[in-house]
Amino acid sequence: GAGVSQTPSNKVTEKGKYVELRCDPISGHTALYWYRQSLGQGPEFLIYFQGTGAADDSGLPNDRFFAVRPEGSVSTLKIQRTERGDSAVYLCASSATEPYNEQFFGPGTRLTVL
Amino acid sequence: AQSVTQPDIHITVSEGASLELRCNYSYGATPYLFWYVQSPGQGLQLLLKYFSGDTLVQGIKGFEAEFKRSQSSFNLRKPSVHWSDAAEYFCAVGPTGYALNFGKGTSLLVTP
Numbered sequence: 001g002a003g004v005s006q007t008p009s010n011k012v013t014e015k016g017k018y019v020e021l022r023c024d025p026i027s028g029h030t031a032l033y034w035y036r037q038s039l040g041q042g043p044e045f046l047i048y049f050q051g052t053g054a055a056d057d058s059g060l061p062n063d064r065f066f067a068v069r070p071e072g073s074v075s076t077l078k079i080q081r082t083e084r085g086d087s088a089v090y091l092c093a094s095s096a097t098e099p100y101n102e103q104f105f106g107p108g109t110r111l112t113v114l
Numbered sequence: 115a116q117s118v119t120q121p122d123i124h125i126t127v128s129e130g131a132s133l134e135l136r137c138n139y140s141y142g143a144t145p146y147l148f149w150y151v152q153s154p155g156q157g158l159q160l161l162l163k164y165f166s167g168d169t170l171v172q173g174i175k176g177f178e179a180e181f182k183r184s185q186s187s188f189n190l191r192k193p194s195v196h197w198s199d200a201a202e203y204f205c206a207v208g209p210t211g212y213a214l215n216f217g218k219g220t221s222l223l224v225t226p
Contacts, residue, residue, distance in 0.1 A: 004157075031212065042118075042204050042216030043158070056213050091158070101211065105150075105158040 002026070004106035006092050012112045013082055021077040021109045025094030031055075032075050033103060034067055035091040043091055049075060050097075082113045116141050118207050120217035127195050128225050135190040135220050137205030145207040147188045148214065149179055153201040161203075164188065165211070175199070200224045 005024045013019050025032050030051055035043035045059040051072045060066075064082075069075040079086055089110050093103040119138045127133050139145060149161040162173025169181040179190045188205060202221050206214040 033212070035214075035216075040218070042206075042218050043214075045213045045215065048212050059213065093158075095211075102160045102163070103211075103214070107157050 004092055004094055004104050006090075006106040006109050008109060009107065010110045010112075012114065014114050015082060015084060017082050017113075019079050019082055019111065021079075021090050021111070023075045023077070023092030023094075023106060025073065025075070025092070026104055027073075028096070029094035029104075030072070030097045031095045031101075031103075032069060033093040033095075034075070034077050035093065037089045037091055037108070039088075046077070079111075082111075084113045087111055087113045116145075116207075116209075116215060118205055118215050118217040120203075120205055120220050122220045123218070124221045124223065126223040126225060129197050130194050133190075133192045133195045133199070133222070135203050135205075135222070137188045137190065137217060139186050139188065139205075139207045141186075141207060141209070143209070144181075144183065145209055146211045146214075147179075147181060148206040149173065149177070149188075149190045150204045150206060150216075151175075151201050152204065152219075158204070161190070163211075195222075195224055197224045197226070 007022045033048040034046040037043045047057040049069045064080045066078045089108040091108045093105045095101045095103045117140045147164040150158045202219045204219045205217040208214045
């Protein structure tokens with residue numbers, strides 16, 4: 001079946017602009033996660049959803065970052081007033097309900113802020 | 115503070131040789147433990163996981179890992195490396211299986 005998909009695959013924007021990154025999880029997966037991976041680093045947890053609600057948003061770096069999952073499926077990560085330090089690969093993952101179920105990762109969106 | 119350490123940034127092994135990648139963690143209790151692999155142009159793929167029970171866990175692609183509570187370690191091993199194993203390997207831990215804390219990764223190079 002289809003895996004986790006993310007769009008766009010690449011996004012180039014200018015400092016100060018607003019961006020939206022989209023994640024389509026595996027059908028039926030109730031948990032959805034966002035991570036950020038900077039060059040040479042491991043993924044950094046941002047937020048995870050159970051259904052429509054954010055169960056843990058402790059990883060969001062500041063209030064410029066916001067994520068939604070209004071219908072419990074597709075999720076959008078929104079970044080306001082982008083800064084050059086936001087440049088990274090943003091990864092989305094999804095899993096079935098149980099905490100020990102495997103997180104399936106998408107290919108990521110590479111964000112470049114000029 | 116909770117942390118994950120992968121001491122080796124790069125490792126080079128010859129094809130057919132054995133492999134061990136190190137992972138140490140600092141958590142208040144036994145966390146959920148994972149190893150992921152990331153190949154160029156590919157997404158992260160789960161190799162294996164540990165939550166409880168037998169401390170030696172088997173994963174995909176011939177990998178295994180051993181949880182050692184006394185050393186706060188969860189090292190990844192493979193008895194014979196193949197050229198296709200060249201990739202970036204990440205250890206990840208979490209108080210549950212949800213919000214994972216990843217190490218910085220170990221880049222594996224396999225030589226002929």
